[in-house]
Amino acid sequence: MKLPASLVKSPEVTKKEKWLGYLLGPAGALLLNAVLATYLNVYYTDVLNLTPLWGGVFLTVFPIVSKIIDAITNIVMGQIIDRTRTKEGKARPWLFLSAFLVPVTGILLFTVPESSDTVKALWVMISYNLFYSFAYTIFNMSHGLMVPLSTRNGTDRGGLSVFNQITTIMMSGILVALLFPMVIMPMIGVDKSKWITLMSILAIVALPLTLLEYFFTKERVTEEKKDEKAAPLPLGQQLKMLFTDRYMVLMYVYFLLYTVGSTIKNIGLVYYCNYVLGTYNDGITQTMVSAIGGIPMGIGIFAVWPLAKKFGKRTVTMIGFLLYSLGSLICWLFPHTMWIVLVGQFIKNIGGLPCAYVFMALFADCLDHLEWKTDIRIDGAAMSIYNIIAVAMVGIMTGVFNWMLAKAGYIAPFAARSVAEATETLAANGWAAQVALETLKPAADGALTVALAQPHSVNWVISFAFVGLEVFTGIALAIILFFLNVEKDLPREQAEIKARHEGKEQA
Numbered sequence: 001m002k003l004p005a006s007l008v009k010s011p012e013v014t015k016k017e018k019w020l021g022y023l024l025g026p027a028g029a030l031l032l033n034a035v036l037a038t039y040l041n042v043y044y045t046d047v048l049n050l051t052p053l054w055g056g057v058f059l060t061v062f063p064i065v066s067k068i069i070d071a072i073t074n075i076v077m078g079q080i081i082d083r084t085r086t087k088e089g090k091a092r093p094w095l096f097l098s099a100f101l102v103p104v105t106g107i108l109l110f111t112v113p114e115s116s117d118t119v120k121a122l123w124v125m126i127s128y129n130l131f132y133s134f135a136y137t138i139f140n141m142s143h144g145l146m147v148p149l150s151t152r153n154g155t156d157r158g159g160l161s162v163f164n165q166i167t168t169i170m171m172s173g174i175l176v177a178l179l180f181p182m183v184i185m186p187m188i189g190v191d192k193s194k195w196i197t198l199m200s201i202l203a204i205v206a207l208p209l210t211l212l213e214y215f216f217t218k219e220r221v222t223e224e225k226k227d228e229k230a231a232p233l234p235l236g237q238q239l240k241m242l243f244t245d246r247y248m249v250l251m252y253v254y255f256l257l258y259t260v261g262s263t264i265k266n267i268g269l270v271y272y273c274n275y276v277l278g279t280y281n282d283g284i285t286q287t288m289v290s291a292i293g294g295i296p297m298g299i300g301i302f303a304v305w306p307l308a309k310k311f312g313k314r315t316v317t318m319i320g321f322l323l324y325s326l327g328s329l330i331c332w333l334f335p336h337t338m339w340i341v342l343v344g345q346f347i348k349n350i351g352g353l354p355c356a357y358v359f360m361a362l363f364a365d366c367l368d369h370l371e372w373k374t375d376i377r378i379d380g381a382a383m384s385i386y387n388i389i390a391v392a393m394v395g396i397m398t399g400v401f402n403w404m405l406a407k408a409g410y411i412a413p414f415a416a417r418s419v420a421e422a423t424e425t426l427a428a429n430g431w432a433a434q435v436a437l438e439t440l441k442p443a444a445d446g447a448l449t450v451a452l453a454q455p456h457s458v459n460w461v462i463s464f465a466f467v468g469l470e471v472f473t474g475i476a477l478a479i480i481l482f483f484l485n486v487e488k489d490l491p492r493e494q495a496e497i498k499a500r501h502e503g504k505e506q507a
Contacts, residue, residue, distance in 0.1 A: 003093055003096060004088075004096070004214075004215065006092070006214075006216070006217065006218050007216055008021070008217065008218040010218075012151075012153075012156070013150065013151055013153070013156040016216060017160075017216050017217065018159065018160065020213075021146070021215075021216030022147075022160050022163040022213075023164075023166060023167050024167070024209065024212060025209055025212040025213025025214070025216060025217070026143055026167050026168075026209070026210070026213050027167050027209050028205045028206030028207070029098070029102050029136075029139050029206045029209070030167055030168055031171040031175060031202060031205070031206070032102065032202045032203055032205075032206050034168075034171045034175075034176045035176055035199070036106075036109070036131075037266050037394070038180070038266060038269065038270060039180070039270065040109065041267055041401075041402070043110065044059060044124070045402070045410070046190050046412050047190045047191075047192055047195055048120065048124075048192075049412050050120070050121075051405065051406060051410060051412055053117055053120075053121065054117075054121075056402075056407070059399070059402040059406070060399045060400075060403040060406065061399065062121070062124065062128070062399075063399040063402070064396050064399040066128050066129050066132065066395055067132075067391050067392045067393075067394065067395025067396060069129055070133040070137060070388075070392065070395065071388040071392050072133075073133045073134060073137050074137055074141065074384045074388045074391065075235070075384050077137050077141045077384060077387075078381045078383055078387075079380060079381070081094065081141060081142065081145070081379070081380035081383070082238075082380035082381060083380075089149065089219030089223075090149075090222055091141070091145040091146065091149060091219065091379070091380075092142065092146075092214055092217060094138050094139075094141065094142040095139065095143060095210065096214045097138060098135060098138040098142065098143075099139075099206070099207055099211045099214065100207065101134065101138060101139075102131075102136060102139055102203070102206050103203040103206050103207050104135070105127070105131040105134065105135040106131055106135075106199065106202070107199065107204075108131070109127045109131055110196045110200070111127075112127070132391060137387065137391070139210065140387055141380070141383055141384065144360075144383050144386065144387065145379050145380075145383050147161050147164060147361065147364055148364035148379060149219040149221045150218065150220060150221070151220050151221065152221060152368065152494055152497075154490075157361050158305055158308065158358065158361045161357065161358060161359075161360040161361040161364075162304070162305055162357050164360060165360070168356075169356065178287050178290050178291055181281070181285075181287050182283050182286075185281050185283075186283045186441075187443070189281065189447065189449040190413060190415050190449050191415075191443065191445075191447065224501055233376065233378070235381065238378045238381040239381065241374055241376070241378060242370070242378070245366075245369070246483075247366045247369055247484060247486045248366055248382070250480055250484045251362070251484065252386070253480055254477060254480045255359075255389050255390075256389050257477055257480070258355065258473065259389055259390055259393040259394075260393050260397060260469075260473060261469050261473035261474070263393050263397040263398070264397050264400075264465045264466075264469050265465065265470055267397065267398060267401045267465065268462055268465030268466035269289075269466055271405075271462045271465075271466075272289075272335075272465070272466035274451065275434070275451075275454050275459060275462060276335055276336060276462050276466075277289070277336065277338060277341060279434055279435055279451065280434055280449065280451030281449065285338075288342065289342065289345055292342040292345055292346055303353070304316070304354055304357040304358060305357065305358070307354075308357075308358050308361075312487050313354070313365075313487060314362065314481050314485060314486070317358065317481055318477075318481035318482060319351075319354075320350070320351040320352060320354040320355060321351060321355070321474045321475070321481065322475070322478050323348070323351025324348050324351030324352050324355075324474040324477075325351070325470070325473075326347055326348075326351070326474075327345065327346070327347030327348025327349070327350070327351060328348050328468070328470040328474060330343060330347065331344035331345060331466075331467035332463065332464075332467040332468045332471060335463040335467060341467075344467070351474070355477075362484075362487075363386070365486050365487060365490055366486050367379060367382055368493060368494055368497065369486050369490065369493055370382070371497055372494070372497050375500065401461075401465055404465075405458065405462075408458040408460070409455045409457060409458055410454065410458050411431060411452040411454060411458075412452075413449055413450055413451040413452060414450055415447050415450070416447070416448045417446065417448070418446075418448070419437045419438065419448070422437050422440075422448055423437060426450070431452050431453075432452065433450055433451070433452065434451040434452060434454075435451075437450065
């Protein structure tokens with residue numbers, strides 16, 4: 001099949017490319033993923049009430065097993081990308097395919113049939129893997145390679161990395177973190193049909209936007225070697241090259257630790273705001289935490305890249321993580337006090353700015369260094385390891401978090417048609433409501449969402465997940481970055497790579 005041609009023809013990065021290909025284009029799929037990262041587990045625990053399924057084992061084991069499958073498909077996808085040869089590049093063709101796969105599989109995640117626990121469990125497992133192990137893997141692998149393959153120009157590459165990250169932050173830090181808890185979640189509560197409608201709309205929106213990313217990106221680095229016909233190296237040799245290069249190893253360890261901390265934090269956010277700092281879907285607590293904590297992300301658009309150019313990406317990010325750890329510590333010491341938590345979140349997110357905006361540019365520097373060292377680009381294999389870390393940690397940390405919740409005695413909320421029905425359910429189970437039933441605001445259809453007062457052990461688990469763990473990962477990340485000085489010799493290495501290509505063309 002002949003692929004549609006890129007609408008970008010310039011050998012240099014263009015404004016249209018930045019705004020349409022890197023800012024607007026990824027927005028649909030990234031918004032869907034951001035919503036899933038924050039609320040899919042809530043859908044499983046609070047809407048489908050799967051926490052007690054099989055004695056709490058299901059929600060502990062299934063995410064971990066699923067991510068093993070996801071890890072395998074990432075390796076396969078990396079090899080497929082490295083072996084893809086088209087006029088449109090090696091990653092962009094798969095971006096085109098993912099535009100159609102992501103919406104379909106995204107809808108299937110939520111259309112779990114009303115049936116036996118076994119049928120529900122099977123549907124959840126199959127739909128989860130169709131989305132994450134298949135459709136989103138294809139999108140994420142190809143999307144992730146757009147910055148490294150777009151250009152070797154450091155300034156342009158850094159700019160594209162910032163534009164890419166602005167989209168991620170807009171989706172997760174503004175829409176998901178602000179609009180959803182304040183407006184959307186109080187509206188849908190634990191009504192399954194409303195969840196399905198909402199998520200179907202988000203999934204469908206991803207289709208035209210992902211196509212926009214496809215048409216307004218260009219693989220200039222791939223085009224440098226468009227006439228080379230050498231067969232790709234076997235996977236074993238590629239992995240050996242990656243894991244014998246100290247910068248790539250440090251980058252992977254860095255990303256592993258960051259993903260562990262941030263994943264647990266993202267999963268814990270909703271629970272923390274619902275039970276520790278505020279009350280269930282109160283429409284203000286999560287909005288406040290996300291807004292005050294997220295303000296620095298807006299400031300960072302203008303501040304981070306100039307600082308990174310002056311002092312180096314590694315140095316600025318390393319100092320940032322020390323602030324990151326300090327802000328987390330402040331929150332952890334006073335987890336119930338709103339104004340202190342907001343101050344801590346502000347400090348923490350100031351520290352997280354460099355990592356958020358320049359990580360992919362730093363990763364691209366490591367790929368260039370590896371190419372200089374080996375004279376071979378193995379972008380697909382490198383990105384597959386990166387994605388394996390991302391997806392495996394999401395599954396493992398989700399399983400760990402659900403296991404901790406189950407062991408601590410988490411009690412899911414329930415829906416009732418009246419205060420009398422809610423009172424009867426509470427009395428029958430020996431539960432206590434989080435707030436007085438008379439103060440609950442019913443949904444448009446009259447249903448009440450009743451949240452329960454959680455045991456102290458549950459609140460401790462939630463607090464550690466959201467504000468405690470990153471005290472330690474922030475310090476560890478700063479130490480790792482101290483040794484990741486790939487930028488030092490990069491201009492010379494890139495010049496030598498360019499000379500090699502010119503020599504081959506002349507030969």
